Amino acid sequence: MLDIAAVSQREAWAIAELYDTGGSVPRMQMLRFDGSRWQKxxxxxxxxxxxxxxxxxxxxxxAGAGSAWLFARVHHGPGTYSTPIAARFDGTHWLAVALPKESDMAGVAVLGPSDIWALGNPKQQTAWHWDGRGWTAIRLPLEARAPYVTGITGKVTEVDRNQAFRLAEIAPVPGTDEAWGVGKVELGAFGDANFSRAVIVRYRP
Incomplete structure (x- = not known):
């Protein structure tokens, strides 16, 4: 099994990687739970x-708020580049959703059928919001803000204040406007001054 997401008590989705008898290349199988059993x-x-x-x-x-989404890369054969895709389930079929130019999404939070948040390229620190019609880019702060993470000296030096925060995953708190996130704080310095620390952050409007 590669991934699973629950829409409700009566609906869930999963993706499995299967190998045919004698085969060396896996194929993807999507599974759906209808409240009583799993079916292909x-x-x-x-x-x-x-x-x-x-x-x-x-x-x-x-999945979230009664909506299921799929983000993946599609392979087009040897010697070609894979392309990112997104799709949502409308209750009957999976429908393709056009992605913005910077389209490698991660840290997706589904708040509703027309309220999706996703993180873009970590180095560019861009968040994307889907409103049911299209994606809007939201710029995230590149620089970490106090309290800073201590560097190799155990103290926050002037150099350490140049550290950057890279958000990797977000999770909304149901029933609130709050969210939790995980990622890392790093300092792209040379030598012993360089460091990277895992962090957990909380957003409160």
Whole structure:
């Protein structure tokens, strides 16, 4: 099993990696829970809209507020680049959702069918918001703010104040406007001054 996401007590989705007898290349199998049992979901009926002529790779499922989303990369064959895709389940089929130019998404939070947040390239620190019609870029702060993480000396030096915060994953707190996040604080300095620390952050509006 590669990933799983629960929409409600009666609906959940999972993706498994299967190997056919004698085969060396895995294929992806989507599964759907209908409240009583798990069943294979035939993605081929939605294939052209979601995958085009490619094959699914590195999938990630997200769910919340009665909505299920799929983010993945699609492979188009040897010697070609994989492309990122996004899709949402409308209750009957998986439908492709156009991604912005900077389209490698991570840390997705599904707050509603028309309220999706996703993190973009960690180095560019961009968040993206889906409002049901399109994506809007939200710039995140690149520099870490006090309290700073201590460097190798155990103290916050002047150099340490140049550290950057890289957000990797976000999780909304149900019923509130708050969110938790995980990532790292790093200082791109040379020698012993360079460091990276894992951090947990909390957002309160």
């Amino acid at each position: 979901y035939d993605l081929s009926s939605d294939r052209r809209a979601v995958l085009g002529s490619g094959t699914l790779g590195t999938p990630a499922l997200y």
